[in-house]
Each structure stands twice: as C-alpha cells, then as structure tokens.
Amino acid sequence: MTQPVSGPITLDELQSWLVERVGEYVPDLDEKVDPNQELGEYGLDSVAVVAFAADVEDWLGIRVEPSAVWDHPTVTQLAKFLLTEREQQAA
Amino acid sequence: MRRAEFVREVDRWSKPDGPFDAALLTAYDDAESFPGAACAVLDRWGLPAYYVPAQYGGRLARFDEMHALLRKVASEDVTVAVAHGKTFLGAASVWVSGDDGAAAQLARHVMAGEAVAWGLTEPDRGSDLLAGELTATRDASGWCLSGRKWPVNNATRGRFVCVLARTDPGGGARGFSVFLVDKQAASSGSVRHLPKMPTHGIRGADISGVEFRDTHVPADALIGTVGGGLELVLKALQLTRMACAALSLGAGDHALRLARRFLSERRLHGRPFSDLPHARGVAGRAVARLLLAEAVSYAAARAAHEVPEELSVVSAITKALVPTLIQGQLRLVGELLGARGFLTGVEGYGGFAKIERDHQVVSIFDGSTWVNRSALASSLPILRPGRRPATAAGRPVHEWLRQDADLTPVDPLRLGVMARGNTVLNSLDDSVARLAADPRGGADHLATRLLDAFGEVGGDIARLRPVAGPVPTATMRLAERYEWCFAGAAALALWGANPKHHDRHVWREALWLRGCLALVLEGLGAPAPEATGVFDELGRLLLSDEGTHVSLFGTSSEVSA
Ligand SMILES: Cc1cc2nc3c(=O)[nH]c(=O)nc-3n(C[C@H](O)[C@H](O)[C@H](O)COP(=O)(O)OP(=O)(O)OC[C@H]3O[C@@H](n4cnc5c(N)ncnc54)[C@H](O)[C@@H]3O)c2cc1C
Numbered sequence: 287m288t289q290p291v292s293g294p295i296t297l298d299e300l301q302s303w304l305v306e307r308v309g310e311y312v313p314d315l316d317e318k319v320d321p322n323q324e325l326g327e328y329g330l331d332s333v334a335v336v337a338f339a340a341d342v343e344d345w346l347g348i349r350v351e352p353s354a355v356w357d358h359p360t361v362t363q364l365a366k367f368l369l370t371e372r373e374q375q376a377a
Numbered sequence: 378m379r380r381a382e383f384v385r386e387v388d389r390w391s392k393p394d395g396p397f398d399a400a401l402l403t404a405y406d407d408a409e410s411f412p413g414a415a416c417a418v419l420d421r422w423g424l425p426a427y428y429v430p431a432q433y434g435g436r437l438a439r440f441d442e443m444h445a446l447l448r449k450v451a452s453e454d455v456t457v458a459v460a461h462g463k464t465f466l467g468a469a470s471v472w473v474s475g476d477d478g479a480a481a482q483l484a485r486h487v488m489a490g491e492a493v494a495w496g497l498t499e500p501d502r503g504s505d506l507l508a509g510e511l512t513a514t515r516d517a518s519g520w521c522l523s524g525r526k527w528p529v530n531n532a533t534r535g536r537f538v539c540v541l542a543r544t545d546p547g548g549g550a551r552g553f554s555v556f557l558v559d560k561q562a563a564s565s566g567s568v569r570h571l572p573k574m575p576t577h578g579i580r581g582a583d584i585s586g587v588e589f590r591d592t593h594v595p596a597d598a599l600i601g602t603v604g605g606g607l608e609l610v611l612k613a614l615q616l617t618r619m620a621c622a623a624l625s626l627g628a629g630d631h632a633l634r635l636a637r638r639f640l641s642e643r644r645l646h647g648r649p650f651s652d653l654p655h656a657r658g659v660a661g662r663a664v665a666r667l668l669l670a671e672a673v674s675y676a677a678a679r680a681a682h683e684v685p686e687e688l689s690v691v692s693a694i695t696k697a698l699v700p701t702l703i704q705g706q707l708r709l710v711g712e713l714l715g716a717r718g719f720l721t722g723v724e725g726y727g728g729f730a731k732i733e734r735d736h737q738v739v740s741i742f743d744g745s746t747w748v749n750r751s752a753l754a755s756s757l758p759i760l761r762p763g764r765r766p767a768t769a770a771g772r773p774v775h776e777w778l779r780q781d782a783d784l785t786p787v788d789p790l791r792l793g794v795m796a797r798g799n800t801v802l803n804s805l806d807d808s809v810a811r812l813a814a815d816p817r818g819g820a821d822h823l824a825t826r827l828l829d830a831f832g833e834v835g836g837d838i839a840r841l842r843p844v845a846g847p848v849p850t851a852t853m854r855l856a857e858r859y860e861w862c863f864a865g866a867a868a869l870a871l872w873g874a875n876p877k878h879h880d881r882h883v884w885r886e887a888l889w890l891r892g893c894l895a896l897v898l899e900g901l902g903a904p905a906p907e908a909t910g911v912f913d914e915l916g917r918l919l920l921s922d923e924g925t926h927v928s929l930f931g932t933s934s935e936v937s938a
Pocket residue numbers: 494495496497498502503504505527528529530531576579584738741742743744745746747748751
C-alpha cells in the first residue's frame with residue numbers, strides 16, 4: 287500500500303500523485319488523466335470516492351472527508367485544497 | 378416501563394374487535410385500504426413521540442427502545458408499522474441536519490400526529506439519488522419546486538414531505554438539497570397527488586406520489602445547506618436503515634408464533650408433527666435466523682450512540698443482512714406450514730402469506746440489499762485490517778452492549794459518510810478470548826472457526842484493488858462475507874458483554890450463540906460439522922414453554938426500561 291509521505295511536498299508532486307492514483311482506479315482508461323476533468327467523469331463518483339479519499343488520507347497522513355472531493359472535484363482543485371489542509375492540520 | 382406498557386396495550390388491541398384484530402387488518406389488506414384505526418391508537422398512545430429526539434421534546438433517547446416499539450407493532454402487522462413508522466424516516470433528515478429551529482417546529486407537528494413522508498425516488502430513476510430531476514430554484518422569497526416523487530409511502534396522507542431536490546442544474550454530489558414541504562401551506566393546485574399504487578404486499582399502505590407544479594416554499598423549508606442534500610440524506614439513511622431492521626424482526630416474531638403453534642398442534646401419521654427431526658431442524662433454523670438478526674440489530678442500535686462515525690458501514694450491513702435473514706426465515710416457516718402457509722382463509726394461519734408479502738418490501742425500500750451491499754463494498758478498502766487505527770478508542774464494546782448499560786446520547790454531528798473503522802468487528806479477537814476463558818456448550822470451537830474465516834476475509838480485503846465505477850461481483854461476495862463476520866462478531870460481543878444472562882433459558886449452554894455462529898459459518902461457506910445438532914436444540918426450545926417469546930433479552934414485557 288501507499289507509503290505515507292513525511293516532510294514537505296510541492297503542489298506539483300501532489301498533483302502528479304493524484305493523477306497517478308486516479309489512473310489506477312480506472313485501469314481501462316486509454317488516455318492520460320486530465321487534472322482539470324471532474325473525477326466523477328472517471329467513475330469516481332459520490333460512493334466510489336470513499337476509498338479514494340482514504341488513499342489520500344493514508345498518503346498525506348491527514349484526515350480527508352470524501353466530501354472534500356465533492357467540493358474540489360478536479361485533481362487541480364483537490365491538490366490545492368489538500369496542500370492547505372495539510373499545512374493546517376500539521377500546525 | 379413504557380415499553381412493557383406498550384406491549385400490553387398492543388396485545389390488548391389485538392383481541393377480537395380491537396384495532397389490531399388480525400381479521401380486521403386482513404380485511405383492510407383485502408380491500409387495499411389504509412389501516413387508519415390501528416394508526417390512530419398508536420397516535421393516541423404517543424408512539425410518534427418516539428420518532429422525535431429527546432432534545433426536541435420527544436421521547437427518542439435510545440434507538441434500541443424505539444426499535445423495540447416498532448418491532449412490536451410489526452409483530453402484529455407489518456403494514457401498520459410501515460405506515461406509521463414512516464414518519465421517523467421522513468423526519469430523520471431534519472433531526473440529522475442539526476437545524477434546531479426546523480427540528481423544534483417539526484417535532485411539534487410529529488408529536489401532534491402529523492405524518493411525514495420521505496421523497497427520494499422519482500419515476501424511472503431507481504436507486505440513483507443523483508439522477509433526480511425534481512428541481513428547486515430560488516424565487517423572490519424562498520424556493521420554487523417542480524417535479525415528481527414516486528413511489529412514496531404516505532405521499533398523499535402525509536401533511537409533510539421531505540424531498541431531495543436538484544438545486545444545481547448540473548447535479549453532482551453538491552447539486553442537491555433537502556426541503557421539508559408543508560403541503561397544507563402550499564398554494565392550492567400547486568401540489569398534485571399521484572394515485573395510490575396497487576402493491577403485492579403492504580396493500581393497505583398509502584404508496585403513492587406527489588407532483589410539485591411550481592410550488593412555492595418559504596426560505597426556511599431548506600434543511601441544511603444548499604448543496605448539502607446528498608450528504609444529509611446519506612446520514613439520515615444510516616438511522617432509517619436501522620429502523621427498517623425492526624420491521625424485519627417483528628415479521629420474524631410473528632412467523633415464529635405461527636410456527637410454534639403449528640408444531641404443537643399438528644399431528645401427522647398419528648404422531649405429533651414435532652416428532653419429525655426434520656421439522657424441528659427447520660424450526661430451529663428459523664429461530665437462529667431471528668436471533669442472529671436480533672443480535673445484529675441490537676449491536677447496530679447501540680453503535681449509533683457509541684460509534685456514530687462508523688454508522689455508514691454498520692447501517693449498510695444491517696440493512697443488507699437483517700431483511701435477508703428474515704426473508705430466509707419466512708421461507709423456512711412457509712415450508713414448515715405447508716398448505717397452511719399458502720391458504721389464506723385457514724383460521725390462525727391465514728395471516729402467514731400476508732407476513733411474507735408485507736415483508737418483501739423491507740429489502741427493497743430505503744436502499745435495497747444490493748444497494749447497501751455495494752455501498753459496503755466501496756468502503757471495504759478502508760476497513761482492511763491493519764489500516765492505521767481510525768478514531769480514538771472510545772468505551773469498550775463489552776461495556777456498551779451490556780443490557781443495562783447507559784448509552785451516550787446520540788449526536789448527529791458525529792455521523793459521517795466514511796467509516797474509518799469497525800469497532801464491533803474489531804472486538805472479535807477479544808470476544809473469542811473471553812469465550813475461551815469460560816467456554817460453554819462448545820461455542821468456543823465455532824468462535825475459533827469464525828476467527829479463521831475472518832482472517833481470510835481480511836486477507837482478501839487487503840488484496841482488493843479499488844476501482845472506479847460499478848462494484849465487481851467478486852467484491853460484492855466479499856462484502857457479503859464481511860457482513861457475516863460482522864454478525865458473528867456482534868453475537869460474540871453480546872455474549873461477552875452479558876455474563877449475567879449466561880444461565881437464562883436461551884443463553885444456557887450458549888444455545889443461541891451456537892445457533893447464530895453455525896449460521897454465520899454456513900454463510901461464510903465454512904459450515905461446522907459439529908454444529909448440526911444445534912438447530913434441533915433450538916427447535917425444541919421453540920416448542921418448550923420458553924418458546925412463546927424467542928428473544929435474546931426475554932420478553933419485552935420483562936424488561937423494565
Ligand atoms: C412499497 C414501496 C414503498 C416505497 N416508498 C418509498 C418512499 O417512501 N420514498 C422513496 O423515496 N422511495 C420509496 N420507494 C422506492 C424504493 O426505494 C425504490 O424502489 C428504490 O429506490 C429502488 O428503485 P427500483 O426498484 O426502481 O430499483 P433500481 O434502482 O432500478 O434497481 C434495479 C435493481 O438493481 C439493484 N441495484 C440498484 N442500485 C444498485 C447498486 N448501486 N449496486 C448493485 N445493485 C443495485 C437493485 O437492488 C435492484 O435489484 C418505495 C418502493 C416501494 C416498492
């Protein structure tokens with residue numbers, strides 16, 4: 287399973303990790319995951335998203351509600367949110 | 378106290394010419410008319426107050442108590458329980474929203490006997506909550522609703538209907554909101570009722586629909602936040618799905634009464650029918666199914682108080698498993714009754730076919746068995762053994778499952794849409810160890826088998842690769858195995874938590890526990906050869922004096938709540 291990250295992380299790293307994860311959830315996808323596409327369009331909808339949120343939790347070591355994905359439905363938006371969240375939860 | 382009194386009252390109402398007289402309720406069923414007199418006595422007794430949380434002036438302080446009352450009603454008539462209990466389902470979103478103003482206002486109406494319907498489903502949209510097309514748009518002083526909800530229980534009779542409406546034309550997880558509509562306050566002609574549907578079971582219930590035609594509702598009809606509807610509904614469903622289990626338990630109680638009577642009075646080839654080992658075995662299985670369903674429901678009702686963060690998973694398990702257990706129990710009783718289960722005019726037994734018909738709806742509405750199982754399946758990766766400990770450790774399970782335990786008041790704000798742990802299931806190791814220290818009747822061997830089986834389930838979960846989109850069949854089966862493990866863990870935890878009961882009838886020699894564990898192991902595909910005799914023992918129990926009220930904690934009237 288995912289090893290938790292410790293120490294600082296950049297927005298870029300966060301974003302590419304998310305892109306990679308989404309790719310794993312959609313093994314049949316031919317093209318690259320578009321960070322500006324809504325995750326729901328990859329089948330990561332309201333229910334399927336809980337496991338995804340848990341993955342993010344494990345990796346970043348912070349609490350992430352599935353509703354965070356509802357509120358920030360693209361990789362780009364989610365990455366920004368998670369970065370701030372991580373700083374705040376670490377503080 | 379009130380609970381014992383309620384049981385006596387319902388028994389009294391069930392006498393000939395009372396509002397719960399079986400002949401009368403059958404006549405209503407035949408005529409497809411609403412059992413109004415039965416609902417009216419429940420109102421007069423004050424049952425609606427148990428649908429209202431104590432903090433808003435009601436009597437709902439403990440879910441196990443509310444469920445026991447609903448179970449009692451269902452044990453006489455499932456249709457009445459569905460028709461009356463529906464108000465709790467309709468109101469649940471309001472209680473969960475934490476909107477004190479709206480809740481206080483609705484509380485007064487519910488306690489005055491007003492029915493509240495819950496409109497989630499729309500024509501041709503099925504179980505998909507995000508497919509709804511009923512829209513709410515802002516107008517000058519509130520909102521304007523248009524669209525239909527159907528089929529909805531009490532849609533016509535209920536003064537209030539709580540609806541999930543699309544507030545963002547694009548939809549999505551943040552595109553829906555909940556509204557509580559007072560139909561009486563709507564301008565005339567803007568709310569139309571869709572006619573009652575003929576149904577296979579619960580024929581007297583008001584299964585109809587409602588159509589809003591640019592219906593204006595005030596701003597305070599919005600419950601929770603704009604866009605918060607899905608989250609709110611997912612949380613409310615956690616409470617209502619557990620209440621549905623009470624309907625199943627009541628149906629199971631009723632069926633066992635008929636089975637007991639039949640076994641005791643039927644003679645075959647000059648001997649009592651109950652001399653047939655097979656008949657006793659089937660009856661014993663029916664008993665075990667009811668007791669396992671009770672153990673799951675009991676643990677779930679208390680989990681709502683103690684580990685509400687985990688309720689998304691606990692309620693999905695309960696709603697998937699309990700109605701299924703009882704459906705299987707009814708099938709067994711039906712086989713036992715033979716022709717009497719099929720003929721509807723036979724004195725004393727004519728009601729069986731109605732129980733079976735009525736109960737079928739429980740595994741369909743409020744999220745079908747599959748809908749709940751697939752929700753559980755989506756959560757399995759989070760529940761894999763060894764994932765970092767979820768929540769801070771609270772009270773130990775063996776404390777809050779003790780029959781006379783005080784429960785932590787319910788806090789809806791602790792509900793969530795993603796359970797990070799499963800306290801009941803995680804107590805399995807501990808429960809098995811307790812049993813090993815004081816083994817009874819060989820139950821400890823069965824418990825060890827369960828522990829092994831759970832180890833395998835855990836291994837399969839750890840290997841699970843979550844994928845987006847529909848849940849694969851293999852994962853659905855894994856979820857089902859997980860449900861069985863949960864049921865076994867709940868039974869073992871109840872055993873460990875209640876040593877005071879260990880010498881009371883159905884607890885003696887761990888009889889009920891062995892029956893439950895035997896069923897669980899069968900469900901897991903690992904039947905225990907040493908357990909074959911337990912169903913015969915349970916069948917004998919049903920025939921004994923103790924068989925009048927088969928339940929883990931004695932007859933409800935013995936309980937001094
Ligand atoms: C008597 C009665 C009373 C009702 N009362 C109400 C009420 O008060 N309020 C209300 O809102 N609705 C009510 N309903 C509607 C009920 O909740 C719906 O029947 C339910 O939403 C499912 O819709 P559907 O049967 O069209 O099934 P569909 O969603 O079309 O499902 C078809 C099949 O697919 C399965 N399925 C669906 N989704 C999934 C999934 N994600 N994974 C796996 N399998 C799945 C189902 O189990 C079913 O077997 C009532 C229905 C009945 C019959």
